[in-house]
Amino acid sequence: MLDPIVSFFTMVFQWIGRAIGLLIGILMWPFLWFGRWYIQKGWILKAVLGAAIAVLAAMYIYFLYATQFWNGFDPDYVAKYDFEQRRRSAGEQAMGAPPPAPRTLFAQAEADSKPAAPATAPAATTPATTPTPTPQQPATTATGRSCGRSAIAEVAADLTDVNVNQNAWISSMILYKVGLFGLSWDKTPFLDNKASFQRGVHEAIRRTTIELADNLGRVRGTSQIDSNLQSARGNAQFDEYTWYVGLNPPGPKTPTPSYYRQIVRDLHAFDDRLARCEAVFDARADNLMQYLDRITSALGDTSAILRERSENYNRGFFDTRADDRFWFSYGQLYAYYGLMSAAHADFEDVIRERNLDALWNAMEGQFRSALKIRPWIIANSAEDGLFATHLATMGFYVLRVRSNMTEIQGVLQR
Numbered sequence: 035m036l037d038p039i040v041s042f043f044t045m046v047f048q049w050i051g052r053a054i055g056l057l058i059g060i061l062m063w064p065f066l067w068f069g070r071w072y073i074q075k076g077w078i079l080k081a082v083l084g085a086a087i088a089v090l091a092a093m094y095i096y097f098l099y100a101t102q103f104w105n106g107f108d109p110d111y112v113a114k115y116d117f118e119q120r121r122r123s124a125g126e127q128a129m130g131a132p133p134p135a136p137r138t139l140f141a142q143a144e145a146d147s148k149p150a151a152p153a154t155a156p157a158a159t160t161p162a163t164t165p166t167p168t169p170q171q172p173a174t175t176a177t178g179r180s181c182g183r184s185a186i187a188e189v190a191a192d193l194t195d196v197n198v199n200q201n202a203w204i205s206s207m208i209l210y211k212v213g214l215f216g217l218s219w220d221k222t223p224f225l226d227n228k229a230s231f232q233r234g235v236h237e238a239i240r241r242t243t244i245e246l247a248d249n250l251g252r253v254r255g256t257s258q259i260d261s262n263l264q265s266a267r268g269n270a271q272f273d274e275y276t277w278y279v280g281l282n283p284p285g286p287k288t289p290t291p292s293y294y295r296q297i298v299r300d301l302h303a304f305d306d307r308l309a310r311c312e313a314v315f316d317a318r319a320d321n322l323m324q325y326l327d328r329i330t331s332a333l334g335d336t337s338a339i340l341r342e343r344s345e346n347y348n349r350g351f352f353d354t355r356a357d358d359r360f361w362f363s364y365g366q367l368y369a370y371y372g373l374m375s376a377a378h379a380d381f382e383d384v385i386r387e388r389n390l391d392a393l394w395n396a397m398e399g400q401f402r403s404a405l406k407i408r409p410w411i412i413a414n415s416a417e418d419g420l421f422a423t424h425l426a427t428m429g430f431y432v433l434r435v436r437s438n439m440t441e442i443q444g445v446l447q448r
Contacts, residue, residue: 064215097209101225106196109405112372112398117185117379124184124380125308125315181311184304185376186250190242191301193369197232198291199298204229205274206290223354230358233274234365236294241332242373243267243297245325251304253314260313266300269293315380319388322381323446326439329370333436336363340429348416348423356414356425363428364405367435371401388445397438404431 072083108114122128197203204210210229213219219226247263272293280287307313343359378385378394385394413422 061215093209097207098225100202100207101204101210101228104201104228104231106200109368109402109408112375115185115189115372115375117375120182120185120379120382122182123317123382123384124182124186125313125317126182126383127311128180128182179311181308182315182380183309184250184315185379186242186373187246187301187305187308189372189376190239190246191298191305193235193372194239194294194297194301197235198294201228201232203274203289203291203294204232206277208277211275211277220358221354223357227357227361230361231365231368234362234367235369236270236274236365237332237362238329238366238369238373239297240270241328242325243270243301245328246304249321249324250316251314253316260304262300262304262307262313266297266304269296269300317381317384319381319384319446322377322384323443325377326443326446329374330436330439330443332366333370333432333439336366337429337432337436339363340425340432344414344417344423344425344429348414351411351413353412353414357412360412360424360428363432364407367401367404367432370435371398371405374398374401384446390442390445393438393442393445397435397442400431400434400438404428404435407431 072080075083204226210219210225214222214224219229243263243266247259247267251260251263252258272290274290276287276290278287278289279285304313308315340359340363343353343356347353347355374394375398378398385391407424407427409422409424412424414425415423417423417426
């Protein structure tokens with residue numbers, strides 16, 4: 035009775051084995067042909083080609099390391115900021131000595147790398163000077179004023195720092211652009227998850243820098259845009275795939291990571307000036323509502339992309355683009371989790387006045403639930419099938435977060 039079933043599965047696995055063997059043969063054929071050709075050549079050509087192959091092998095080893103090891107990745111990274119201990123909203127002015135600046139993740143890494151001073155070292159006698167502003171400590175103005183820092187700018191800078199300083203920016207690496215024998219890595223199930231995640235994070239940063247420059251970092255009714263925020267906004271719009279040399283037009287280029295590193299410097303500079311009351315953060319309810327509207331629009335686009343892929347390409351484990359869609363969405367939620375937690379601190383007065391703490395905490399809880407979904411292999415099965423459909427699951431959490439934001443916007447409009 036079970037013989038037909040056993041025969042069926044035997045045949046299926048035989049065909050799968052033959053397909054895998056054929057794929058391996060196709061992939062190995064260029065290397066086998068090159069090996070036979072290489073053996074027949076003289077030692078000078080062999081030395082030159084051997085050196086080139088060694089360099090290429092080293093580049094691929096680094097490429098594999100860069101794509102598989104995620105430095106600084108922590109779904110619970112928001113807890114390290116301790117936003118609840120902040121005593122005033124972004125840009126809120128206070129007289130007297132400024133409170134200690136929050137230790138950002140970027141600053142913490144710098145501090146940890148410095149050796150501790152000996153406990154018995156005598157105190158040096160130096161003349162009293164005005165403290166020099168640093169990314170970690172705001173300078174006191176001549177009148178003794180200080181203002182609250184922007185948690186949004188801080189988180190955006192740190193997320194970009196993780197993307198391009200603590201990790202290689204995958205999308206502009208030459209081996210990522212070359213692909214697998216000319217086939218884009220995005221069209222394969224290999225080595226593209228981190229690149230998609232980074233692009234998802236940067237999409238959130240791009241929209242946030244636009245909002246900072248156009249609304250949050252200026253007083254409505256004035257035409258002047260903060261120079262640091264304008265620079266950050268411009269650099270965030272730069273193409274994600276540019277290497278040192280390009281073909282359109284041909285010639286040397288400034289690579290993508292160089293532009294994105296400038297975003298980190300610009301946002302830290304703005305935050306330092308804000309702490310000295312030399313910049314503006316307009317923490318009004320209408321600005322918060324507009325920022326949320328920008329994010330809900332982005333999440334709506336992401337939800338539509340997930341739905342389209344889930345409905346029309348549900349090939350289970352054989353959908354090679356499902357992982358791109360999943361990790362791009364994951365990167366967006368990862369970044370917006372930190373940015374929305376930062377907005378909770380920056381707009382603390384508005385949120386408290388409108389009694390939005392419960393709704394905001396519920397939204398942050400939805401982010402945390404979504405970030406727990408980290409499957410080893412992304413499956414895009416039919417929603418009524420036997421296997422998992424990770425795109426539909428991610429789309430569900432995207433809509434839950436978006437629903438919470440829409441509810442908060444409704445309260446702000448009253």
